């Protein structure tokens with residue numbers, strides 16, 4: 001059973017290689033408990049699953065939020081082959097996971113990915129505050 005942080009990152013990197021071999025983008029991630037035991041693994045399946053959100057970090061964040069109690073989630077670390085993207089970072093924050101350890105940084109990935117990055121889609125708002133607040137007010 002791997003327990004050294006670099007062994008856990010190497011397992012995430014191996015999952016990234018598995019994703020690439022299967023025809024998907026090369027990214028892999030896992031969740032480990034405080035003792036270093038692996039409790040869940042995922043790899044990218046955006047191509048083979050025809051799902052733009054099928055990043056391993058997002059799949060694991062959803063799994064953790066569904067399957068782990070808050071204390072267990074907070075004691076769980078995500079090890080991932082690459083720094084999580086903005087989509088996954090938002091999901092990880094909502095999942096209650098306690099920590100993320102990554103191998104490649106965003107900057108290092110950009111150096112390996114010519115023309116990488118995503119366009120900024122224009123957003124317009126706010127609008128219709130009096131109407132839009134009605135279903136929200138009192139919910140929280």
Ligand SMILES: [Zn+2]
Pocket residue numbers: 055057058084085086087088089
């Ligand atoms: Zn992502």
